[in-house]
Amino acid sequence: MTNELDIFVGNTTLIDEDVYRLWLDGYSVNDAVALRVRSGILEQTGATAAVLQSDTMDHYRTFHMLERLLHAPPKLLHQLIFQIPPSRQALLIERYYAFDEAFVREVLGKKLSKGTKKDLDDISTKTGITLKSCRRQFDNFKRVFKVVEEMRGSLVDNIQQHFLLSDRLARDYAAIVFFANNRFETGKKKLQYLSFGDFAFCAELMIQNWTLGAVDSQVDDMDVDLDKEFLQDLKELKVLVADKDLLDLHKSLVCTALRGKLGVFSEMEANFKNLSRGLVNVAAKLTHNKDVRDLFVDLVEKFVEPCRSDHWPLNDVRLFLNQYSASVHSLDGFRHQALWDRYMGTLRGCLLRLYHD
């Protein structure tokens, strides 16, 4: 006796959160049944394995049917086929678009192309996330990217509007889209210590201050592309390290202000010129796409690592960066104060976030 056909359809679509999680995680029906058995559900409910199998199949079928709608969440809200309470709809969408930290770190900043998709096998092996789940997450990134890529208006708002995600998740997706578009390198070994959150934080600051949208809210791609003009202008900052007088003056201003307040004052004093050169050169190089991609590598190499090797406490880093940025306003010969603030304001935030073990 075999079940040829076995379905259950409720007027209100039944959603089992645990099974949904298993489905999202890419487990096959049999694996999911095994995992559910292990969770002790049979003992709790007195059900048999056959019942569990049938139940799991049924949910998987429902999810499979819902998946098409989840690709365009507003459709899920307007469709008439599945009657799902709004709270459940929100849960379905939010969970579907949620992603694994391990996975996002692998693809962050990579081009969301077929090439990358081919690497998903390796990522799956490396992270232990099922290939199916990797595919779903990758396709989500790509789908969101494609939809909002060339759209006018705030990136986060666009994502929220078209995918009905929570504010937090929409911000995360904004970071993913921003990174994918600018192809920032995040995979280098020395960047491994950084979490997705670190990058997402930086992305948000950069979107707010360095993109076209930061100056004009009516342009296409405003939040996705960096403000080219701004990047060109950053070359002007070079004078801060090229002009020896200016550099010395800057250093003395910072040292005077921080004397006695910094635990690592002597190290700072000794390293000032190196650090300043590093930070200003990063800015000057941003005209080239290749160097934009290496932004985070450069920041870690030129600033985070030197400070870390001298064991700067985070608070000292904060004091230094504040003073370093502010002192420039007292340099009479320097005319690009606004530019400096736009650059350094964001960079300071990023560096503080990036500075940890």
Next chain:
Amino acid sequence: MPGKLKVKIVAGRHLPVMDRASDLTDAFVEVKFGNTTFKTDVYLKSLNPQWNSEWFKFEVDDEDLQDEPLQITVLDHDTYSANDAIGKVYIDIDPLLYSEAATVISGWFPIYDTIHGIRGEINVVVKVDLFNDLNRFRQSSCGVKFFCTTSIPKCYRAVIIHGFVEELVVNEDPEYQWIDRIRTPRASNEARQRLISLMSGELQRKIGLKVLEMRGNAVVGYLQCFDLEGESGLVVRAIGTACTLDKLSSPAAFLPACNSPSKDMKESPLVHPPSHGCRSTHNSPIHTATGSRLTQNFSVSVPTLIYTGMGSGSAGKEGGPFKALLRQQTQSALEQREFPFFTLTAFPPGFLVHVGGVVSARSVKLLDRIHNPDEPETRDAWWAEIRQEIKSHAKALGCHAVVGYSESTSICEEVCILSASGTAAVLNPRFLQDGTVESCLEQRLEENLPAGCGFCHIPYDELNMPFPAHLTYCYNCRKQKVPDVLFTTIDLPIDATVIGKGCLIQARLCRLKKKAQAEANATAISNLLPFMEYEVHTQLMNKLKLKGMNALFGLRIQITVGENMLMGLASATGVYLAALPLPGGIQIAGKTPNDGSYEQHVSHMQKKINDTIAKNKELYEINPPEISEEIIGSPIPEPRQRSRLLRSQSESSDEVTELDLSHGKKDAFVLEIDDTDAMEDVHSLLTDVPPPSGFYSCNTEIMPGINNWTSEIQMFTSVRVIRLSSLNLTNQALNKNFNDLCENLLKSLYFKLRSMIPCCLCHVNFTVSLPEDELIQVTVTAVAITFDKNQALQTTKTQVEKSLQRASTDNEELLQFPLELCSDSLPSHPFPPAKATSVDYSSFADRCSSWIELIKLKAQTIRRGSIKTTVTVEKASPMNEGNFRNRSAPPCANSTVGVVKMTPLSFIPGAKITKYLGIINMFFIRETTSLREEGGVSGFLHAFVAEVFAMVRAHVAALGGNAVVSYIMKQCVFMENPNKNQAQCLINVSGDAVVFVHESELEVVSSQPPTANCQSSCPGGDVTT
């Protein structure tokens, strides 16, 4: 030309991509009614076209308005080749034809294609201007209201219940016409859908005419069915109960009517045309078509059963004269009718006087092509024959009426089993006729019929019983005689005193039969039927005893015929009626008592059975009060049951042969396990597992013993098909497979709905079909309703007290009764504080955008303030579950706007039905030629059932409703051909579209005692019992 139909096509959305090159669609719409067609402009290159058409106006006869569906076809314009159809919407405009129902149909309808399923939606507005010519009105049957509900609908009052109406229409099935060989499957499916829609409309109109002829204004308990007879044609038949209903618009309007019922009745004079009150229009004698095959009139009638609990008993003295009088009275009212049948299962208080027992009749027929669709005499004659038989069975039980009446068919190839069943009953004539009844007699009658047990008293004369019956004095009133067991097809009367809770009881049975042709086949089937009936009956009895209960309600026995087997499935709700005697136990006896080990085995089994009975009594809280022995004689009557089989031949239905249903001369409840068969029986008794704790199930409207429902309901349909291994099929193996199939299905349901505990599965409706040789298909539709556990812990004692109290105070309450007439039986419950403020069904888009807002809002609430991105894999999932659920609770309740509830029950817990919008009766065909791609048979059917639900909901929403009550899936015919990667399914559903308001939103004056909010809240008004 009494009507003008106006249609406006507003917009479409989510259309499929029809042009691969542009990924867009150039859509336009054809609106067709009758032979007139209008077209909208082509809306170029859009998946969300905005047509905003003018009003298309059709000037039509009201006859056409009733028969024809409005047909809307969405097409993709193609300059070079033929336009491609995207899909269709059929709209039944019948609800617009009666004044009290919907005034406009407006909303988003799924665009349905029989091959692709739902493909986007279309926004349509439909209106009807009827000429204010009331006379014209009367001549068509526009204005007759139809209800699927098998009780008097809430917010109506029955002035007169006229009785049975029936009609059938036949046609050739388009699927079997010659043209089907050359047309596409889509064209053939659409022809079928359209034809059935037309036939339903015609049928409804004809029934309506009969109702008008009887001076009624409504049909309650309307049940329409299709018989797909294959080559021989397509039959659409319907039965119902004609009534004169009064709308309870305000208490003031009702009060006078209540106080002077006779006056009210005179206002709507009732004339029963003496000879054709509810006669079929094709009621000619059996017609023999000239040149027909010999088989044309071949028919085998099958012995039929009258179920009652019976034994031997002494004659009572008091009841006699009343019964005789009552009988005379009712007789005069009912005998004028050809068939005194009522499709109702719940009645106004006082309507039901006595219940005799279940009567059923079956007949095996050979189908032959219907030669002339306009003259469906053969089918009419078949049914007339069966009904006649039912009527005579009822008479044998001393009853003049049959309530809870239903008809069904099972067809396999050219063999068809027609079945009819109901409950023989004695009714209070007052509802049936205007006030010729002597009131003094009534008074006396009512005084002698205590509430809660009156209906159990035997209607037949003890001195002249049609069969040996075991009678005792009623355990409630001690005045009248009652049988020891009572089987009925109706719902538990609201005033019945029940001890403990009820439960679903099923008898399941398979019998192999040889494959045969024509007459041989029909003979084989009719030879098997009596044995099946007998065994189903025995199983039901045994299971009932095992549960420690003494009555069955809602009994439905389905016999299904397949090529090589017959299946029997009986479902009913068992209860313990306080009025009936304590059920005896089950005793097991071995045939060879000398064998020691065997005896041990027997005693072991006996112990197991006794334990089960004790456990069940505890589980269902059956603790009947101790009864002083003097009154009853012996506290536990000898467990004895003798049923009798009334056999009748259709050729000579007056000649009745009798068959003893009991096991020879032995006590029926001594089970002899002398062979393997009997062993199997005992085993199968014990294998039925009770539902897990927190779950109850019944197949009646509500669960006896639970009365504190909360508002959460979940209606569902579950379908299972199993393939039997064709090797060594034996009856035992078959029985086991079938039993397992049903039990596993129930287990799955309990598991799936575990989050609703404590809850009750109500109106559990099993349907069995045998689509192919080795396939068994079981379809279940039911509703799970949650209830409040704390309040449920009422002791049986207080329940009994309450009902006694109710009985004594009934008269006083009656005066206040009208004020509470519309309220539901359910106590109001604390409801989520949030309320749906305004319900605007016409603007679905608004509703959805507000959903979007809602979701966004909620999502933000969840995440607000937590900037830090989580680090671990687990936390990377974006929400904290607990938090999410807590926060989302209030908006969830808020969003009840737009939700359409569906339930097979006639009410919605925690809510009050304020308006009936019309009947929903829909028929869909879905076919696929890419079965594998659609997820196999399960994927295909899952999607289809979901689509059917969606289309029902959309139609209800467009009518301005928010629920469907008395919903049933009447047919789910599934056929597959995996080798060709094909499958086809036909589904027929119906129900009543209603508007309901949550009780918490009504300012209900709760000063009324809860007993007044009885379940059928629109009683005849003046009757006390």
